[in-house]
Amino acid sequence: MNAEYPQPTDSRVSPDAIVPVIRRIRSGDRDAFVTLTRLYQQKVFVLAYSFFRNKEDALDLVQDVFLRIFEKIDSFQEDRNFEAWLLQVAKNLCIDRYRKTRGRREMESDNRVDELPLADNRSPDAGRSSDLKAVLSQSVNRLADRQKTIFLMRHVNQMGNEEIARVLNISTGTVKSLHFKAIRRLRTLMSPHLGCQT
Amino acid sequence: MNACRRLRNELAAGFEGFPSSEDRNRWKEHLAMCADCRKQWDETEVVIRSAGVLQEDARKAMAEIDWDALSERIADTALPRRKAVPAGIPVRIPRPAKRILSWRPVFAGALGGLLIGGTAMYFVLRSPGVAPAPVQGVQASGEFIARAEMTLAKRETLDYLSKSQALLLDFVQTPPDQAGQVLQGESAVRRTRDLLSKKRLMNAHLDGGSIAKARDICDQIERLFVELSQISGELSAEEAARIQRFVEDKNLLLRIKLLQRELAESEV
Numbered sequence: 001m002n003a004e005y006p007q008p009t010d011s012r013v014s015p016d017a018i019v020p021v022i023r024r025i026r027s028g029d030r031d032a033f034v035t036l037t038r039l040y041q042q043k044v045f046v047l048a049y050s051f052f053r054n055k056e057d058a059l060d061l062v063q064d065v066f067l068r069i070f071e072k073i074d075s076f077q078e079d080r081n082f083e084a085w086l087l088q089v090a091k092n093l094c095i096d097r098y099r100k101t102r103g104r105r106e107m108e109s110d111n112r113v114d115e116l117p118l119a120d121n122r123s124p125d126a127g128r129s130s131d132l133k134a135v136l137s138q139s140v141n142r143l144a145d146r147q148k149t150i151f152l153m154r155h156v157n158q159m160g161n162e163e164i165a166r167v168l169n170i171s172t173g174t175v176k177s178l179h180f181k182a183i184r185r186l187r188t189l190m191s192p193h194l195g196c197q198t
Numbered sequence: 199m200n201a202c203r204r205l206r207n208e209l210a211a212g213f214e215g216f217p218s219s220e221d222r223n224r225w226k227e228h229l230a231m232c233a234d235c236r237k238q239w240d241e242t243e244v245v246i247r248s249a250g251v252l253q254e255d256a257r258k259a260m261a262e263i264d265w266d267a268l269s270e271r272i273a274d275t276a277l278p279r280r281k282a283v284p285a286g287i288p289v290r291i292p293r294p295a296k297r298i299l300s301w302r303p304v305f306a307g308a309l310g311g312l313l314i315g316g317t318a319m320y321f322v323l324r325s326p327g328v329a330p331a332p333v334q335g336v337q338a339s340g341e342f343i344a345r346a347e348m349t350l351a352k353r354e355t356l357d358y359l360s361k362s363q364a365l366l367l368d369f370v371q372t373p374p375d376q377a378g379q380v381l382q383g384e385s386a387v388r389r390t391r392d393l394l395s396k397k398r399l400m401n402a403h404l405d406g407g408s409i410a411k412a413r414d415i416c417d418q419i420e421r422l423f424v425e426l427s428q429i430s431g432e433l434s435a436e437e438a439a440r441i442q443r444f445v446e447d448k449n450l451l452l453r454i455k456l457l458q459r460e461l462a463e464s465e466v
Contacts, residue, residue, distance in 0.1 A: 037269035070276040155249030
């Protein structure tokens with residue numbers, strides 16, 4: 001690993017720091033590509049995992065994203081934000097893959113939201129948390145694509161509104177509005193299960 | 199109620215962080231006295247808090263992954279792909295050139311337009327017939343106007359023949375004792391009158407070109423219709439039979455048909 005490159009522990013890599021790495025990748029430097037992958041693979045994994053709720057699918061997607069990035073690295077414009085570009089590619093691949101495998105996942109799913117046990121004050125905390133996770137997970141899957149992406153980016157990837165806006169190529173106001181709609185829809189979908197949580 | 203609606207729109211904003219302490223205090227005061235809004239706030243809080251569970255789940259899954267090995271594996275898969283490309287080193291296009299190339303369709307369109315426009319202008323300006331003469335009204339050659347007039351006259355004649363033929367057929371095919379009713383009915387009288395008017399208008403055109411051959415038969419039809427229109431009182435069976443014989447003797451229907459075909463086939 002080259003010490004001049006940013007390290008995976010860097011939570012935010014400045015655009016200036018990433019440009020030399022990209023240039024090296026373009027000239028065929030394997031280490032540079034490994035560095036780039038190490039820097040961002042976990043971020044892509046969290047996004048993919050929040051979509052698929054499955055480690056194997058998420059890992060496949062991480063691989064697909066970085067292969068795609070490698071193929072398209074020549075077309076990346078250096079004045080653009082690399083992370084936004086990467087997450088845009090990741091988001092698009094997540095949605096594509098999610099749509100392709102939707103049927104299979106629905107069949108594999110044990111319960112529909114309305115079939116999951118309702119909230120119960122007497123339930124032990126652990127069971128309640130697990131039920132809530134299942135309810136939330138399935139409710140999120142019922143959101144429209146953009147609402148779902150924004151909700152997951154906000155609350156699972158911990159991305160800010162501006163960052164999401166950059167990745168999705170929309171205004172911050174639209175991000176806020178779609179986020180609000182996502183929460184309202186989730187509240188409606190989950191309302192039978194929320195009774196004891198408050 | 200309006201306050202609730204207004205404040206609920208700020209609900210999501212509240213979770214993003216209130217813009218001012220005044221807004222936050224206003225919300226707090228409202229929540230303290232409105233059970234409905236408080237319920238919504240609490241539910242929203244649970245939804246957002248439960249999203250943390252998903253994040254935690256992802257973190258657990260991440261802990262089981264060997265990230266270094268993953269990045270090496272991805273690089274092992276990616277690098278041979280690039281090496282497999284025959285060109286070896288990708289052709290690097292400088293960014294300004296890329297920008298220009300991204301405008302290729304627009305440039306191509308503009309260039310195409312210029313070429314077509316330029317060529318058209320060349321031919322227009324080269325042609326001797328474009329000397330700018332003030333155009334007053336519609337100008338057309340005398341020959342063109344004559345041909346147009348003849349075409350219209352031919353159409354009128356054919357229409358006249360066709361309508362006359364229909365009326366005569368109705369008359370000829372009816373038994374003589376009922377022919378009077380057919381010929382003196384309201385519809386037949388109107389049709390006869392219309393045909394006589396039409397013939398008067400046609401007379402001016404029946405002297406020239408290929409229409410001239412229709413003059414004779416059109417005149418005969420006109421005379422017949424004039425005679426019929428002048429019959430006062432009810433048409434007797436004998437009278438009707440006489441007129442029917444006249445039509446047959448003169449082969450009027452057959453001649454009309456032949457003339458129609460001839461006119462239709464002839465060029466003006």
